[in-house]
Amino acid sequence: MAGINKAACIGGGVIGGGWIARFLLAGIDVNVFDPHPEAGRIVGEVIANAEKAYAMLTGAPLPPRGRLNFCKTLEEAVADADWIQESVPERLDLKRGVLTEIDAAARPNALIGSSTSGLLPSDLQRDMTHPERLFVAHPYNPVYLLPLVEIVGGERTSAATIRAAMDSLPPIGMKGVHIAKEIEAFVGDRLLEALWREALWLIHDDICTVETLDDVIRYSFGLRWAQMGLFQTYRIAGGEAGMRHFLAQFGPCLAWPWTKLTDVVDLDEALIEKIGRQSDEQAAGLSIRELERIRDENLVGILQALKGGHAGKGWGAGKLLKDFEQSLWAQGGRATVSFDPSKPLRLVETKVSPAWVDYNGHMTEHRYLQVFGDTSDALLRLIGVDLAYVEAGQSYYTVETHIRHLGEAKLGQAIHSTCQILSVDEKRLHVFHTLYGTATGEALATAEHMLLHVDTKAGKAIPAPAAVYDKAKVIAQAHATLTVPEGVGRHVGQKR
Numbered sequence: 001m002a003g004i005n006k007a008a009c010i011g012g013g014v015i016g017g018g019w020i021a022r023f024l025l026a027g028i029d030v031n032v033f034d035p036h037p038e039a040g041r042i043v044g045e046v047i048a049n050a051e052k053a054y055a056m057l058t059g060a061p062l063p064p065r066g067r068l069n070f071c072k073t074l075e076e077a078v079a080d081a082d083w084i085q086e087s088v089p090e091r092l093d094l095k096r097g098v099l100t101e102i103d104a105a106a107r108p109n110a111l112i113g114s115s116t117s118g119l120l121p122s123d124l125q126r127d128m129t130h131p132e133r134l135f136v137a138h139p140y141n142p143v144y145l146l147p148l149v150e151i152v153g154g155e156r157t158s159a160a161t162i163r164a165a166m167d168s169l170p171p172i173g174m175k176g177v178h179i180a181k182e183i184e185a186f187v188g189d190r191l192l193e194a195l196w197r198e199a200l201w202l203i204h205d206d207i208c209t210v211e212t213l214d215d216v217i218r219y220s221f222g223l224r225w226a227q228m229g230l231f232q233t234y235r236i237a238g239g240e241a242g243m244r245h246f247l248a249q250f251g252p253c254l255a256w257p258w259t260k261l262t263d264v265v266d267l268d269e270a271l272i273e274k275i276g277r278q279s280d281e282q283a284a285g286l287s288i289r290e291l292e293r294i295r296d297e298n299l300v301g302i303l304q305a306l307k308g309g310h311a312g313k314g315w316g317a318g319k320l321l322k323d324f325e326q327s328l329w330a331q332g333g334r335a336t337v338s339f340d341p342s343k344p345l346r347l348v349e350t351k352v353s354p355a356w357v358d359y360n361g362h363m364t365e366h367r368y369l370q371v372f373g374d375t376s377d378a379l380l381r382l383i384g385v386d387l388a389y390v391e392a393g394q395s396y397y398t399v400e401t402h403i404r405h406l407g408e409a410k411l412g413q414a415i416h417s418t419c420q421i422l423s424v425d426e427k428r429l430h431v432f433h434t435l436y437g438t439a440t441g442e443a444l445a446t447a448e449h450m451l452l453h454v455d456t457k458a459g460k461a462i463p464a465p466a467a468v469y470d471k472a473k474v475i476a477q478a479h480a481t482l483t484v485p486e487g488v489g490r491h492v493g494q495k496r
């Protein structure tokens, strides 16, 4: 199975909520079971954060959001799910009990992932009747933005389960890494705990404060890690001689008295208080919710930067995002709008997201161009200029744009855009877009564009093939009967 149709999330806290959002935004229906009286509110807040983050993350057409269904019992939640994700608190006895219940109620071929941060899958699957379908699927917070999932099988997990789990993740924008052997805490938490242990000593011994320690990470190797990890970074640090030279030069340092990694600091009251106080100072009054928002905005920025890395091919997590977006375009590009010849085409429906507004609470200037660009893209997909077409070497390039700002699009406002084709010939496509406030019907902005059909490799205009040109002509002929929109042909500074 390489695609999840229905997911069930057992436990909807920090991590379960993140999984729920990840599935829903990928268009997958999710059943949830969590006996916490406020589970609905908590999950709702995570979904709202995730939606804000996705609005900033991608302009690709997300599928219609999946349906969220809170179930009264675990049995009801898992009965028709093909991926079941357990995210209950980190206690072996509790998890074993929950997994046994899942095992009894789930379809025999359902995949069952556990979010555990460190328990062994062999221990988790001990009491299961079908242990072959249980694996660890260890994600990172926030699950809706960070793509990694460590996939770890136990002694009785089948190879087919591991393969199916790995194959199911890219369609929801995630990357599975298969950990070859099960060990407590797997790979990510092993590394984090080693670093954390050393960090606690540095605070304990008054070498630095928590803020200094975080600065050391985030102004230096934290930036390197996000894009190349540890070993590839060290390969470069070894100079032209690469990794072998690096190991020869710095390997002996490991024997120097630099680390205390084998000793565990005593997290006594005094140390907890010291770290708590320093952490409060560092937060400087920002709430956890505010910090979460800042974190999400920064992660989006990093992912987008990585998407443009490696000469635009995408790098690391940015390459994954690029691939995910391409699959969304490929699916979204197939969608058509119903063509009513008596009106301009209604092509983009969206909301003004928090990332689009400036300090006034109004949509910032370049976002108007973005929405108008999305409108042109939607028109192009309609006439057959989709991702496959562009990859095959032909496209339309915008060569001229004139935008007028008539009103203000405000934070959260529902907006939509329309397109009227003014004229088309073999090479040129002349369009006029209007952006409306959906509730009031008020025109907020207009854009007039000239697009040229090009051979992208040769970098020159060429006639569009008949298949494309004919479709554009049908729309243009219908639009020729509409009133020419006010504002067509205006130049900057012209009196109204």
Ligand SMILES: NC(=O)c1ccc[n+]([C@@H]2O[C@H](COP(=O)([O-])OP(=O)(O)OC[C@H]3O[C@@H](n4cnc5c(N)ncnc54)[C@H](O)[C@@H]3O)[C@@H](O)[C@H]2O)c1
Pocket: 010, 011, 012, 013, 014, 015, 016, 033, 034, 035, 036, 039, 087, 088, 089, 090, 091, 098, 115, 116, 117, 118, 138, 139, 140, 141
């Ligand atoms: N927090 C993290 O950063 C992180 C990261 C990766 C993995 N994990 C793992 O994810 C799991 C969940 O951690 P969390 O941080 O989301 O905890 P959490 O306390 O935020 O959420 C746990 C949820 O499980 C619910 N729950 C308790 N018993 C249940 C039951 N019998 N059936 C259904 N729901 C039940 C609780 O009501 C709660 O909403 C743990 O195994 C943890 O190790 C956590």
